[in-house]
Amino acid sequence: MPCRSESVYAVGNKTDELSQDLPELPTAPNGTTVLVHCRAGFEREAAEELAGQAAARGFKGTTEARPGLALFTPAPPVALARIAAALRYADLVFARQLLFSSALCAGLPVGDRVAPLVAAARAQANRYGEIVIETADTEASKPLLRLCRGLTAPLRQALRSAGLLGDAPMDPAWPRLHITFLQSSSAVVGLSYPGNFSPWPMGIPRLRAARGAPSRAGRKLEEAFLTLLTADEREQRLRAGMVAVDLGAAPGGWSWQLARRGLSVTAVDNGSLCGEVLGSGLVRQVRADGFRYRPARPVDWMVCDIVDRPDRVTDLVVRWFLEGWCRQCIFNLKLPMKRRLETVWRCREVIGATLAAARLRHRLAFKHLYHDRIEVTGYLTRLS
Numbered sequence: 001m002p003c004r005s006e007s008v009y010a011v012g013n014k015t016d017e018l019s020q021d022l023p024e025l026p027t028a029p030n031g032t033t034v035l036v037h038c039r040a041g042f043e044r045e046a047a048e049e050l051a052g053q054a055a056a057r058g059f060k061g062t063t064e065a066r067p068g069l070a071l072f073t074p075a076p077p078v079a080l081a082r083i084a085a086a087l088r089y090a091d092l093v094f095a096r097q098l099l100f101s102s103a104l105c106a107g108l109p110v111g112d113r114v115a116p117l118v119a120a121a122r123a124q125a126n127r128y129g130e131i132v133i134e135t136a137d138t139e140a141s142k143p144l145l146r147l148c149r150g151l152t153a154p155l156r157q158a159l160r161s162a163g164l165l166g167d168a169p170m171d172p173a174w175p176r177l178h179i180t181f182l183q184s185s186s187a188v189v190g191l192s193y194p195g196n197f198s199p200w201p202m203g204i205p206r207l208r209a210a211r212g213a214p215s216r217a218g219r220k221l222e223e224a225f226l227t228l229l230t231a232d233e234r235e236q237r238l239r240a241g242m243v244a245v246d247l248g249a250a251p252g253g254w255s256w257q258l259a260r261r262g263l264s265v266t267a268v269d270n271g272s273l274c275g276e277v278l279g280s281g282l283v284r285q286v287r288a289d290g291f292r293y294r295p296a297r298p299v300d301w302m303v304c305d306i307v308d309r310p311d312r313v314t315d316l317v318v319r320w321f322l323e324g325w326c327r328q329c330i331f332n333l334k335l336p337m338k339r340r341l342e343t344v345w346r347c348r349e350v351i352g353a354t355l356a357a358a359r360l361r362h363r364l365a366f367k368h369l370y371h372d373r374i375e376v377t378g379y380l381t382r383l384s
């Protein structure tokens with residue numbers, strides 16, 4: 001039996017060992033499983049956060065963590081459209097991608113994986129705008145990437161022939177079909193909805209190393225701009241002539257990202273900045289403690305990549321907003337080894353509650369970016 005199109009997955013609350021092999025899976029008729037991709041090592045945080053968001057919307061269920069993935073299965077089972085309308089990708093810090101699935105295809109025949117996958121896709125929706133074939137972002141899953149690449153063209157062709165896939169250019173109103181391979185013989189068939197997914201396969205942006213960039217750290221800020229700001233915000237709030245302060249700036253990757261967009265940057269760090277960054281003419285260095293530095297006049301942006309305790313950085317961000325020193329901020333919270341989810345929740349609560357008490361309208365978002373390691377990135381902006 002290659003495919004179960006109505007059903008879901010064995011889940012328990014076993015999270016001590018992340019299982020690489022698929023266990024025998026019971027069927028939950030008419031059910032849906034929610035699947036998120038995450039960084040390997042953060043599966044428990046992703047699963048707990050997912051279950052927490054589902055519980056807040058009234059869904060009980062069970063979670064399972066697998067390498068690079070977390071799953072939540074509502075119990076009693078619910079229709080895919082119902083839970084999909086309730087969960088938001090943007091609110092899940094540790095989710096790189098958010099998918100809803102009503103089908104696990106197991107025992108896929110080596111010679112013809114396409115036919116059962118198309119059948120499962122048809123059972124789930126009658127039209128898709130695009131197809132993405134992916135796997136977990138783990139060392140063990142790397143061999144599956146070749147299979148994913150090899151199947152993309154034949155699957156796309158078969159879906160078109162079956163009338164399930166629109167012709168290019170894709171209609172943004174249709175869901176995207178996601179096939180997530182767990183093993184070469186088994187895949188989760190799921191979908192993501194417009195406005196509620198990461199645009200990149202497996203939630204991984206492939207950002208090119210820009211010429212002259214002083215460090216890889218700059219890609220973190222670039223990804224933050226792409227992930228946490230809307231297209232309108234990027235256009236309105238990253239304009240040449242704007243002014244930024246970069247706390248913990250050395251060797252200068254973040255300052256360089258700001259300067260290449262034409263912003264003037266004060267880079268605060270006792271460490272040395274790379275010559276190319278200073279040579280841009282838009283970056284000046286101040287050797288000072290970032291926790292004590294204050295700007296002579298309000299600036300458009302404060303960004304902060306200082307490696308310090310998350311509550312210290314949180315207090316710093318709150319202070320900049322209460323004092324009116326900046327309009328928006330991107331900051332990194334370095335996470336402790338334990339209680340990482342609780343730390344993010346606590347910092348989010350402190351910022352939200354303090355600014356609300358000061359009647360300061362704002363938007364706050366966090367994401368565990370692909371370029372983040374044991375840290376998350378926050379974006380805070382005033383709403384006028």
Ligand SMILES: C[S@@+](CC[C@H](N)C(=O)[O-])C[C@H]1O[C@@H](n2cnc3c(N)ncnc32)[C@H](O)[C@@H]1O
Nearest residue numbers: 217248249250251252253254271289290305306
């Ligand atoms: C992760 S690095 C920043 C990398 C930088 N964002 C880039 O793109 O190149 C952290 C920096 O914070 C600086 N730092 C640590 N404590 C600081 C403090 N209290 N004030 C200012 N800078 C600090 C360190 O000197 C270090 O250069």
